Amino acid sequence: MGFDIIKILCGLLALINPDLGYSNYMILNNNWSHFLASVFVAIISANVTFFLTQFEMIGPVLASSLVGLLGYLFIKQYAALVYCASFVGMSSVAVGYNHYLISLASFLAFVVFHLSTNYLTGHGGKLGTIAFVASILVYLLFL
Amino acid sequence: MNFLELLIVILSTFVVYFLINQKKLSPVLASSLVTLIFVFILRFYSMNKYESLVFCSSFLGMTSTSRVGYVGLFFSCVFLLGIIKLSATYFTGIGGALGFTAFVSVLFPFLIEKLYKFIFLKY
Numbered sequence: 001m002g003f004d005i006i007k008i009l010c011g012l013l014a015l016i017n018p019d020l021g022y023s024n025y026m027i028l029n030n031n032w033s034h035f036l037a038s039v040f041v042a043i044i045s046a047n048v049t050f051f052l053t054q055f056e057m058i059g060p061v062l063a064s065s066l067v068g069l070l071g072y073l074f075i076k077q078y079a080a081l082v083y084c085a086s087f088v089g090m091s092s093v094a095v096g097y098n099h100y101l102i103s104l105a106s107f108l109a110f111v112v113f114h115l116s117t118n119y120l121t122g123h124g125g126k127l128g129t130i131a132f133v134a135s136i137l138v139y140l141l142f143l
Numbered sequence: 144m145n146f147l148e149l150l151i152v153i154l155s156t157f158v159v160y161f162l163i164n165q166k167k168l169s170p171v172l173a174s175s176l177v178t179l180i181f182v183f184i185l186r187f188y189s190m191n192k193y194e195s196l197v198f199c200s201s202f203l204g205m206t207s208t209s210r211v212g213y214v215g216l217f218f219s220c221v222f223l224l225g226i227i228k229l230s231a232t233y234f235t236g237i238g239g240a241l242g243f244t245a246f247v248s249v250l251f252p253f254l255i256e257k258l259y260k261f262i263f264l265k266y
Contacts, residue, residue: 059191059194060195061178061182061194061195061197061198062179062182062194064175064198065174065175065176065178065179065182065198066175066179068171068174068175069172069175069176069179071171072169072171072172072175076169079169079171079172080170080171082171083171083174083175087238087239087241087242088238088239089238090238090239090241091236091237091238092235092236092237094236095235095236095237097236097238105238121207122206122207122209122210123206123207123210123246123249123253124202124203124204124205124206124210124211124219124245124246124249125202125203125205125242125243125244125245125246125247125248125249126205126242126246127202127205127242128202128239128240128241128242128243128244128245128246129239129242129243129246130239130242131238131239131242132234132237132238132239132240132242132243133239134238134239135237135238135239135240136237136239139237
């Protein structure tokens with residue numbers, strides 16, 4: 001059911017803006033395994049960063065850069081997505097974030113990441129802004 | 144703003160910018176590697192409070208040469224430090240705030256350059 005909703009949502013967004021190359025590619029080629037793998041990678045990397053952030057010895061900066069580096073070394077095609085999701089994981093427990101909210105925020109970050117594939121390329125801070133949009137949305141809705 | 148903070152921001156930004164645009168390294172690799180190295184150096188000298196500054200300025204360095212040149216990037220470093228100082232109390236604990244700060248600070252020189260070209264050079 002949830003999967004169908006995502007499919008319809010992506011289809012509608014692709015209809016509104018035909019320039020959304022990557023979303024279109026995924027829908028037209030029925031490349032759902034890639035889509036699911038991307039969601040999985042985003043959620044896992046955000047949660048790993050969030051988990052590592054809670055250790056005082058590591059801290060958010062080291063956790064995020066470590067996850068980003070590991071993402072580049074092991075899953076190169078998802079490196080940017082891993083790095084983007086790791087910024088979501090830098091959210092603090094003190095604000096009220098937990099693993100469920102981080103998972104939701106990372107999914108939102110994934111959606112925004114794919115919708116903005118053709119926009120602002122080469123602009124510093126793009127990935128961070130995507131993560132910020134997702135995190136602040138979750139913060140405003142649930143916290 | 145103290146001189147050390149400005150030096151850290153400029154150094155990490157330009158190292159990442161150089162690695163990406165001259166040495167053709169992947170932006171993710173350059174940013175995370177430079178941050179890791181800088182963090183370990185800062186921790187060695189017990190200057191942990193500058194970690195987030197290094198991380199934020201590494202995002203600034205992820206800018207492409209087609210967007211902002213070296214001079215524009217220098218100005219965005221100064222903007223970045225100013226914005227971080229002003230917004231230190233806001234956005235704490237929300238993921239992506241550092242990236243957003245970098246994005247806003249690189250937007251200033253980019254727009255100024257566009258405006259200058261539009262007004263004076265007519266393109």
